[in-house]
Amino acid sequence: MATEFGKLAARRRIPFPPSVPFPKRGRPEADVLADIRSLIAEDPWPVEGDFALAYAGPPHPIAARAANLARGSIFVEWVEDMYPSAFRLEKEAVSMMASLLGAPEGVGFLTTGGTESNISAVRLAREIGAKSRPEFILPTSGHFSFRLAAELLGVRIRDLPIDEATMRPRAEQLPRLVNRNTVGIACSAPEGAFGQLDPVAEFAAFAERRGLPLHVDAAFGGFILPFLRDLGEPVPPFDFSLPGVTTISTDGHKLGLMPLTTGFFLVRDRDLLAHIPSDETMLHTITSTKPGGTAAAAWAVLQAQGRDGYRETVRRAMRTVGTLADGIAAIPGLRVVMPPFITVLCFTADDLDVAAIHEGLRRRGWGSSYGPINGIPIVRLSISPYRTPAQARGFLAALRETVAEVGA
Numbered sequence: 001m002a003t004e005f006g007k008l009a010a011r012r013r014i015p016f017p018p019s020v021p022f023p024k025r026g027r028p029e030a031d032v033l034a035d036i037r038s039l040i041a042e043d044p045w046p047v048e049g050d051f052a053l054a055y056a057g058p059p060h061p062i063a064a065r066a067a068n069l070a071r072g073s074i075f076v077e078w079v080e081d082m083y084p085s086a087f088r089l090e091k092e093a094v095s096m097m098a099s100l101l102g103a104p105e106g107v108g109f110l111t112t113g114g115t116e117s118n119i120s121a122v123r124l125a126r127e128i129g130a131k132s133r134p135e136f137i138l139p140t141s142g143h144f145s146f147r148l149a150a151e152l153l154g155v156r157i158r159d160l161p162i163d164e165a166t167m168r169p170r171a172e173q174l175p176r177l178v179n180r181n182t183v184g185i186a187c188s189a190p191e192g193a194f195g196q197l198d199p200v201a202e203f204a205a206f207a208e209r210r211g212l213p214l215h216v217d218a219a220f221g222g223f224i225l226p227f228l229r230d231l232g233e234p235v236p237p238f239d240f241s242l243p244g245v246t247t248i249s250t251d252g253h254k255l256g257l258m259p260l261t262t263g264f265f266l267v268r269d270r271d272l273l274a275h276i277p278s279d280e281t282m283l284h285t286i287t288s289t290k291p292g293g294t295a296a297a298a299w300a301v302l303q304a305q306g307r308d309g310y311r312e313t314v315r316r317a318m319r320t321v322g323t324l325a326d327g328i329a330a331i332p333g334l335r336v337v338m339p340p341f342i343t344v345l346c347f348t349a350d351d352l353d354v355a356a357i358h359e360g361l362r363r364r365g366w367g368s369s370y371g372p373i374n375g376i377p378i379v380r381l382s383i384s385p386y387r388t389p390a391q392a393r394g395f396l397a398a399l400r401e402t403v404a405e406v407g408a
């Protein structure tokens, strides 16, 4: 596999917690909360020091207020008439995102995140293809949720190699992987390791020519690429504006300022979605009942932010990325691996222990991820829009200290 970042072997393992008997008697609220507080106090970094995960919140403040208004309500297909408000908020949130991404008539559903959306995409492709031994083409830089989808759905993944220097899938090799069992293709906008954009237009043209569904995993991209383009960045087409793109996943809980767990599975039009059989399951979705508050929060954040609000959020986040990239490049011994395209920034060191740098940051209360990508030890930062320039400067100060310590 080209990217092995998520593999457990490279990551710190923590001991599995001891078994706990079911409580015999209820305890006072203050005691219960005190226990949780003391556990949280042992976390290696506060949320404000988290440069490891894009979704380290808190979400936009309107999310909690909106969710509170809808508290107790639910949305789920098999009783969508029970809370029509939640149903409508969900479908309107989906529609707003489909429209942002080039399909004003697009449909779909809210999911729990990128994993569920990607599983939904493989399921839809499998149903459209209706092959006895279905195969799905995935660049080796694709998210591992596609492999889960393949396992669950009885689909075989065909690996499309990537150019490790650029992280771009070798789209010219697509014809070699297509056969009569192929049901679909996926690509990423952008891939998760370095945040680099796949050549989506090439994929889309190929998929259209061959009559295959193309899924674009825009877990990160949906909530940043349109706004980067608004800011004047040259962002190639990656969404439904390309006729070959049939489905898109994008996550509100990554760069969309929405609470965990908010994902979007978007389908170009209603006829395509109808391929998912729901007579027996009652559902087009993978999970079932969700809180109405999730739909209300998603709807509210989109309305409160608007295109102009997201543009400013993205401008701010990219400024923080720039501060970090410049700061890291100025530390002797460190090397930014690829110029950041979005809010993902990776660095390494040719002559220093990179794992020790990650550990040193952790000891100082700053979060980053560590693991090998394409065989290179990498510290990876995924910068939440909530991180401030002051926090970036704090991170850099800790990094300078750590590098001096590791170098010595």
Ligand SMILES: Cc1ncc(COP(=O)(O)O)c(C=O)c1O
Pocket (backbone or CB within 6 Å): 112, 113, 114, 115, 116, 118, 143, 145, 188, 190, 191, 192, 217, 219, 220, 251, 263
């Ligand atoms: C490109 C990409 N796709 C899908 C996912 C899965 O998203 P989730 O963790 O919300 O299920 C991720 C997670 O980081 C990702 O980076």
